[in-house]
Amino acid sequence: MINEEQKVVVITGAGAGIGRACALRFARDHYKVLAVDLSENAVAQTSQSIKELGGECAGISGDIAIEDTSQVACDAALSHWGRIDVVIANAGIQTGGTLLDTSEEDWDSVLGINLKGVAYSCKAALPSMIEQGKGAIVMVSSINATAGAADMAIYDASKSAVLGLMRSLAIDNGKHGIRVNAICPGNTLTDFHINRMAEQGIDHEQLRSMTKGYALLDRAAEPVEIANAIYFLASDEASFITGHTLVADGGYSISSK
Numbered sequence: 001m002i003n004e005e006q007k008v009v010v011i012t013g014a015g016a017g018i019g020r021a022c023a024l025r026f027a028r029d030h031y032k033v034l035a036v037d038l039s040e041n042a043v044a045q046t047s048q049s050i051k052e053l054g055g056e057c058a059g060i061s062g063d064i065a066i067e068d069t070s071q072v073a074c075d076a077a078l079s080h081w082g083r084i085d086v087v088i089a090n091a092g093i094q095t096g097g098t099l100l101d102t103s104e105e106d107w108d109s110v111l112g113i114n115l116k117g118v119a120y121s122c123k124a125a126l127p128s129m130i131e132q133g134k135g136a137i138v139m140v141s142s143i144n145a146t147a148g149a150a151d152m153a154i155y156d157a158s159k160s161a162v163l164g165l166m167r168s169l170a171i172d173n174g175k176h177g178i179r180v181n182a183i184c185p186g187n188t189l190t191d192f193h194i195n196r197m198a199e200q201g202i203d204h205e206q207l208r209s210m211t212k213g214y215a216l217l218d219r220a221a222e223p224v225e226i227a228n229a230i231y232f233l234a235s236d237e238a239s240f241i242t243g244h245t246l247v248a249d250g251g252y253s254i255s256s257k
Helices: 016-028 040-052 067-081 104-132 154-174 191-198 204-210 223-234
Strands: 008-012 032-037 055-061 086-089 137-141 178-185 245-248
Touching: 008 016, 008 040, 008 067, 016 032, 016 040, 016 086, 016 137, 016 191, 032 040, 032 067, 040 055, 055 067, 086 104, 086 223, 104 154, 104 178, 104 223, 137 154, 137 223, 154 178, 178 204, 178 223, 191 204, 223 245
Parallel strands: 008 032, 008 086, 032 055, 086 137, 137 178, 178 245
Antiparallel strands: none
């Protein structure tokens, strides 16, 4: 039996937001973390935070839309620790606009990261998971995949496609002991939103106040709350759950707010 201190997780988009929260959440439960992010500096910061917790972390910087990035990351995890138990396919970007507003470059950029990057992450890790006869994958989609939003054509399409990919991989890999699930977060106060609002002179606390009234819990989520839900799906506590989409949106999808 492999205990938590021997388990390895590969996390994309681990330099900020939900991905960083996941890296710290898994590290606190003694997982060894392979952190992947476009920003070398962000990877270094996540790695340092994990080391300060007494954990182990290795980092890879690169564009997740390029297949080789995922392969290099998974090869690094196998080189360091000899196994991959969990993949959190979290890296993503958000681009607004209606379909009429979009360009070919917009489609290539968003689908390259939000869909192809997720697929590449899974593709790189699956052979080792199949060989060991066990593994868990959690894909980070969005409440926009099920509820939709105005002026978010490409983003919503990409996040909906993630759910289709999740179901397909769950069907194909259950026989190998591999569980594949997805999470659909609602409004979450990630670094992306914090930094964007900071450019307008709005600080974190002001931004948090601005989300009051969101959904049934009257607020947006903190990244750690989404990370906790992701951790559950990846853990043995969810050992009979696969092909499932977990909605973590504070009740947004059933509210009239």
